Amino acid sequence: MLDLTQLSVPDLLKLSSQISEELRRRLIVRSSNNPSGDYAEWLFAKAFSWTLEGNAQAGYDARDSSGQRIQIKCRRLTGRNPSRMLSAIRNLDKDPFDVLAAVLLNEQFDVQRAALIPVHIVRDKATHSAHVNARRFFLLDAIWALPGVSDVTDKLKSVTHP
Numbered sequence: 001m002l003d004l005t006q007l008s009v010p011d012l013l014k015l016s017s018q019i020s021e022e023l024r025r026r027l028i029v030r031s032s033n034n035p036s037g038d039y040a041e042w043l044f045a046k047a048f049s050w051t052l053e054g055n056a057q058a059g060y061d062a063r064d065s066s067g068q069r070i071q072i073k074c075r076r077l078t079g080r081n082p083s084r085m086l087s088a089i090r091n092l093d094k095d096p097f098d099v100l101a102a103v104l105l106n107e108q109f110d111v112q113r114a115a116l117i118p119v120h121i122v123r124d125k126a127t128h129s130a131h132v133n134a135r136r137f138f139l140l141d142a143i144w145a146l147p148g149v150s151d152v153t154d155k156l157k158s159v160t161h162p
Contacts, residue, residue, distance in 0.1 A: 010160055013039065013109035036105055037087075040074030043111070044101045046159045047152070059096025071097035075139060076105045077112065088134035092123050102139050103156060111157045115143060116150040 004012065016035065041061055045052050050062040050070060060069035073086040086102060100122045103114040125143070126135035144151050 010109065017108055036074045036076040036109070037072075039105070039109060040101075040103050041072045043103065043114075043156050043159060044070070044072050047155045059091060060098075062101075068099060069097045070099050070101050072101045073137075073139075074103050074105060076107070076109065078107045084139045086137050086139055088129070088132045089122065089126060089137055090134045092119075092126060092135045095119055100137070101152075102137075104139055111153060111160060113139075113141075113144070114151070114153045114156045115139070116152055117143065117146075118148045121146055121148060 004015075007015070013035075020034075041052055044050060045062055048064060050064050052062050053060065059071065061072040062070045064070060071089070073089075075084055075086055077084070084104065089100075090096070098119055100117040100119065101114070102117060104112040106112045121143075122137055123135075126137040128134075129136050143149055
């Protein structure tokens with residue numbers, strides 16, 4: 001049996017990816033997106049020393065030292081699903097967060113690109129979806145060129161390797 005305690009976090013995530021693909025091949029699971037969200041929250045919290053909120057907190061996932069509310073979203077890009085659409089954002093018109101921290105992971109859970117995006121940009125670029133009764137936001141390359149958006153790719157990459 002493999003001793004998982006001896007593997008690094010990136011190695012554990014890569015193994016998880018291989019397991020997920022095999023379960024998908026066997027038609028046990030239909031999605032390849034977990035544990036992406038939890039990993040993204042961990043990455044941002046570690047990189048920026050943010051305090052993560054409890055899972056029941058609506059609208060945001062963390063706070064920084066100044067009290068700013070941060071919503072953390074992730075998209076794992078795979079050969080089967082290269083979409084950059086983040087999960088639904090609800091109540092965006094009520095400013096449920098101050099900053100969107102978003103990351104794109106590749107199929108092996110490596111950080112591909114990450115950004116901090118002010119809520120006004122998210123509100124401006126998100127589109128309403130009646131199907132989910134929420135806003136949808138696509139983390140396209142053009143987002144990084146917008147004024148006010150911070151590229152934090154290197155910062156996140158720096159915490160993925162101990």
